[in-house]
Amino acid sequence: MKPIFVRGVSNQFRLTLAILLSVALLVANDRLDPIRQSLSSVLSPLQYLANVPGVILDWSAEAFATRNMLEVQNKELLRQQLVMSERLQRFEHVRQENERLRALLGSPVHMDSRKVVAEVMEVASDPFRQFVVLNHGSQTGVYVGQPVVDAQGVVGQVIEVSEFTSRVLMVSDSTHGIPVRVTRNDVRAIANGTGDIDQIELRHVAKSTDIIAGDLLVTSGLGNRFPEGYPVARVISVSRDDGQSYAVINAQPLAALDRIRYVLLIWPDETKPFTLPANLIGVSTEASVNGVPQAQAEQSQATQGNTTPAATDADNPAIQNVNQALTTPTTQSNSNEVNR
Amino acid sequence: MSAHIANGRLVVWLTLFIGMMFQIMPLPTMVEAWRPDWLLMVLVYWAMALPHRYSILTAWILGVLLDVLLGATLGIRSLALSLVIYIVVLLCQRLRNYPRWQQSLVIAGLICIYHALIFWVQFVVVGAAPFDFSMFLPAISSLFIWWWVFWILRNMRRRYKVR
Numbered sequence: 001m002k003p004i005f006v007r008g009v010s011n012q013f014r015l016t017l018a019i020l021l022s023v024a025l026l027v028a029n030d031r032l033d034p035i036r037q038s039l040s041s042v043l044s045p046l047q048y049l050a051n052v053p054g055v056i057l058d059w060s061a062e063a064f065a066t067r068n069m070l071e072v073q074n075k076e077l078l079r080q081q082l083v084m085s086e087r088l089q090r091f092e093h094v095r096q097e098n099e100r101l102r103a104l105l106g107s108p109v110h111m112d113s114r115k116v117v118a119e120v121m122e123v124a125s126d127p128f129r130q131f132v133v134l135n136h137g138s139q140t141g142v143y144v145g146q147p148v149v150d151a152q153g154v155v156g157q158v159i160e161v162s163e164f165t166s167r168v169l170m171v172s173d174s175t176h177g178i179p180v181r182v183t184r185n186d187v188r189a190i191a192n193g194t195g196d197i198d199q200i201e202l203r204h205v206a207k208s209t210d211i212i213a214g215d216l217l218v219t220s221g222l223g224n225r226f227p228e229g230y231p232v233a234r235v236i237s238v239s240r241d242d243g244q245s246y247a248v249i250n251a252q253p254l255a256a257l258d259r260i261r262y263v264l265l266i267w268p269d270e271t272k273p274f275t276l277p278a279n280l281i282g283v284s285t286e287a288s289v290n291g292v293p294q295a296q297a298e299q300s301q302a303t304q305g306n307t308t309p310a311a312t313d314a315d316n317p318a319i320q321n322v323n324q325a326l327t328t329p330t331t332q333s334n335s336n337e338v339n340r
Numbered sequence: 341m342s343a344h345i346a347n348g349r350l351v352v353w354l355t356l357f358i359g360m361m362f363q364i365m366p367l368p369t370m371v372e373a374w375r376p377d378w379l380l381m382v383l384v385y386w387a388m389a390l391p392h393r394y395s396i397l398t399a400w401i402l403g404v405l406l407d408v409l410l411g412a413t414l415g416i417r418s419l420a421l422s423l424v425i426y427i428v429v430l431l432c433q434r435l436r437n438y439p440r441w442q443q444s445l446v447i448a449g450l451i452c453i454y455h456a457l458i459f460w461v462q463f464v465v466v467g468a469a470p471f472d473f474s475m476f477l478p479a480i481s482s483l484f485i486w487w488w489v490f491w492i493l494r495n496m497r498r499r500y501k502v503r
Contacts, residue, residue: 011429014396018422021400025415026465032414039408046357047409050365122366126410128462133411160411167411175466195470258369 033160041163047133048164051121113227114267116140118148120260121165130173130197131156132260137164142265145225150263153231153254154178154219158265170257171232172197180232181220185210188220191232191251197258200233202249207240211249227268348502352394355382355493356402364409373474376482377451378489379406383421384447385493387428388435390502399425413465420457424450444486451479 025032122133136142138161146158148168156176160167169176174195180202181188187209189202205211215235221228233251240247359382367375379402386394403418410417427450428435435443455475496502 011396011426015422015426018396018400018426019419022403022415022419022422025404025418026413026461029413029415029465036408036414039405043405043409046361047364050361054366120366122364123369123372124410126412128459128466129412131411 036160037162040160040165041137044137044162044164047121048135051135113269116265118166118263118265120263128174128195130170130193130195130257131159132168132170132263134166134168134263134265135164136265137162137166139163140265141267142166147226147230147266147268148263149230149266150255150260152256153233154226155255155257155260155263157225168263170197171253171255172200172257178226178232179220179222180217182211182235183216183218187211188222189217189249191217198252200251200253202235202251203246205247205249207247209247211235211238211247213238217251227266348500351496351500351502352386352390355496356386356398359383360402360406360409363406373477374481375478376485377454377478380421380424380451380454381447381482381486381489382493383425384428384450385490387425388432389494389497391429391432395429396422396425413462416458416461416465419461420454423457424454427453440487440490443490444483447486448479448483451482452476455479 116136118134118136120132121135124131132155134142134148142158142161144158144161148155148157154171156168156170156173158166159169170193171178171191172193172195174193176193178191179188180191189205189209189211191200192203193200202211202217213235217232217235219226219228219230219232231254233253235249235251237250238247239249356379359379362378363375383394383399383402387399399421400418403416403421404414406417406421407414431446435446438446455478459471459475
């Protein structure tokens with residue numbers, strides 16, 4: 001027999017307690033990060049479990065794909081791969097040229113950073129916030145503030161890390177801002193999220209600033225959070241209303257924020273050995289000298305005749321001298337960085 | 341007797357965690373806005389059936405866990421859930437005797453209150469967000485799903501003799 005009138009603490013007391021505790025949590029929210037982190041580590045199995053139906057759906061879609069579909073997909077991928085590898089050949093050449101020119105100018109060489117592909121496990125079901133949860137956490141070395149990109153552009157940054165998952169705030173969230181630069185004329189601005197998934201805005205931009213619809217915005221590298229040069233958004237409208245103090249500029253994020261599945265986590269500070277300039281620049285150029293002309297030789301063989309592109313820096317003693325001369329200044333600049 | 345209680349507790353917490361799992365399950369963007377409030381419905385059921393065992397503080401704890409899972413400011417959902425469950429506890433004698441359709445209307449109303457509370461606290465804590473009626477869409481989907489949730493949970497309660 002269940003008692004109708006239960007002795008013990010009254011419901012009013014429980015409610016008051018619950019409200020007081022909630023308010024305490026709301027107030028202390030910023031100092032509770034360790035608790036939140038350990039709680040979300042404990043709860044991460046639940047997230048993995050909640051992700052299972054999606055994984056099964058994906059798997060069955062793959063398992064039951066028809067031969068025809070796979071053939072079409074394969075053909076398309078082959079075509080893309082061909083186009084990409086052609087572009088990559090040119091890119092490799094340009095990259096080395098750029099590195100050498102930058103070294104000549106004494107500015108630090110751009111580095112290739114460590115990247116990890118992560119899968120989106122969960123999308124915010126909160127209509128006011130925009131973030132996704134990834135399947136990598138502090139075990140992989142993910143840290144708060146880490147930049148996240150996808151194939152098209154910048155997705156956002158990590159705001160919370162647990163043992164096996166991490167939460168990424170997307171550029172379109174209303175609390176997110178990212179320093180950008182217009183590729184056409186290097187105008188700097190800050191792009192703020194609007195809370196609308198396919199729109200971000202540039203605030204406090206003077207009306208006389210030269211920004212037009214269609215401009216590409218890339219990360220400027222200022223603020224030391226996002227590495228320089230990743231595409232962020234394309235300007236879709238600029239209005240210079242006399243009633244407003246600033247121009248109203250709207251842009252559309254290039255990353256497909258509403259349908260991302262795989263993203264790249266980037267470690268801008270961890271570099272791959274082949275771009276380490278100190279002492280290694282000689283070695284790395286040797287490696288590239290050995291590597292690239294081979295590729296180009298193959299290319300020239302394939303194209304039959306036209307051997308001029310093969311005559312790169314390996315045959316050019318002047319450039320090699322420059323390379324050796326460069327070893328010292330870059331070492332200096334690097335040691336400066338370390339000292340800083 | 342104690343084995344029964346332990347058993348019952350396991351069943352209740354299992355259903356609550358399954359509700360939570362449905363709450364955070366990834367859905368296509370189109371359906372996302374219509375996601376029923378599973379956890380709230382499960383909590384409402386247990387608070388209605390066993391108000392002396394699972395009520396406001398249970399709701400508070402699950403609210404904190406849900407906030408952690410959703411990455412929201414801690415305390416938002418715990419506040420909203422405990423207030424809603426308080427209302428349920430006050431109404432539980434009446435709610436039990438309502439016909440099913442009337443119950444689901446009350447649930448829809450509770451879900452509206454829940455979302456309005458979340459919006460309000462978020463507005464105060466995080467900052468301005470546009471008011472959007474689409475945040476009440478879960479009330480409509482929950483209206484139809486309550487019937488099934490109630491049916492499943494009542495069967496489980498009877499089967500495992502949760503008291």
